[in-house]
Amino acid sequence: MGNGTSIGRVRGLGSARHGAHHWLVQRFTAIGNLILIPWLLISLALLPGYDYATVHGWASRPVSATLLALICINTFWHARLGVQVFMEDYVHDEGYKFASLAALNAIPLAAAVFGVICVVRIALGGA
Amino acid sequence: MAQAQGNRPLSPHLTIWRWGPAMAVSILHRAAGQAMAFVGIPVFLWWLAALASGPESYATFAGTAGAWYGKVVLIGLSWAFFEHLTSGLRHFVLDVGAGYELDTNNGWSWAVPAIAIVLTALFWAAILLR
Numbered sequence: 228m229g230n231g232t233s234i235g236r237v238r239g240l241g242s243a244r245h246g247a248h249h250w251l252v253q254r255f256t257a258i259g260n261l262i263l264i265p266w267l268l269i270s271l272a273l274l275p276g277y278d279y280a281t282v283h284g285w286a287s288r289p290v291s292a293t294l295l296a297l298i299c300i301n302t303f304w305h306a307r308l309g310v311q312v313f314m315e316d317y318v319h320d321e322g323y324k325f326a327s328l329a330a331l332n333a334i335p336l337a338a339a340v341f342g343v344i345c346v347v348r349i350a351l352g353g354a
Numbered sequence: 355m356a357q358a359q360g361n362r363p364l365s366p367h368l369t370i371w372r373w374g375p376a377m378a379v380s381i382l383h384r385a386a387g388q389a390m391a392f393v394g395i396p397v398f399l400w401w402l403a404a405l406a407s408g409p410e411s412y413a414t415f416a417g418t419a420g421a422w423y424g425k426v427v428l429i430g431l432s433w434a435f436f437e438h439l440t441s442g443l444r445h446f447v448l449d450v451g452a453g454y455e456l457d458t459n460n461g462w463s464w465a466v467p468a469i470a471i472v473l474t475a476l477f478w479a480a481i482l483l484r
Contacts, residue, residue: 254446254449257442257446261442264435264439265439268477271481272477272480272481277416279405279408279409279412279413282405283405283412286402286405295402298398299402302395306387306390306395309384309387309388309391310388310391310392313384313388338395338399341399341403342398342399342402344406345399345402345403345405345406346406348406349402349405349406
């Protein structure tokens with residue numbers, strides 16, 4: 228990356244046209260969270276107890292399992308976008324910044340897949 | 355360009371501004387979001403994995419979550435959520451271009467963390483006082 232010309236200074240930093248998409252998806256997923264997380268907290272608060280049988284029975288119901296899986300996708304995606312902004316703003320070293328952004332392309336996806344697999348196992352029995 | 359950077363005037367940074375409520379609520383929004391991403395998601399996944407793995411794993415999770423330090427983390431996470439939620443709703447209003455008048459902006463910047471604390475208290479009251 229050179230510093231002689233305007234194009235040289237921005238080359239390699241990514242397209243200039245992705246910001247609006249990031250901004251919009253952050254808000255779309257925020258709307259999803261606005262439904263999903265209050266649902267989770269209210270459901271948990273309304274459970275008669277927190278023993279394994281009660282919580283597992285609740286989580287294995289189709290609607291609960293669907294919404295828990297959606298949390299793993301929607302909420303984790305929202306978190307990924309938020310952490311990306313955090314890295315871009317506060318990690319100044321180019322090497323660390325690249326490493327954090329590379330990790331951001333792997334860890335949230337892995338976390339979402341792991342979460343969905345757990346929900347599927349809860350919903351379909353096993354254990 | 356590159357040589358000129360050394361003596362160009364810099365925009366005043368964080369340290370010289372008098373703290374205002376909008377600044378505080380803005381950084382709280384980020385802090386709460388990062389706390390949920392780095393602590394909340396691992397706790398949520400641990401809970402799901404424990405539920406998926408059977409009563410013994412769940413007992414390990416419940417033992418930690420129910421201990422005093424577990425409760426501190428859970429209460430902290432719920433506060434982070436309500437803070438991020440109310441602050442996020444404020445951002446939706448700001449996104450449509452409303453709420454920038456100084457008094458309105460300051461008012462909601464104070465109201466957001468206050469509402470978040472009330473919601474956190476109500477949530478835990480619903481769980482613990484029944």
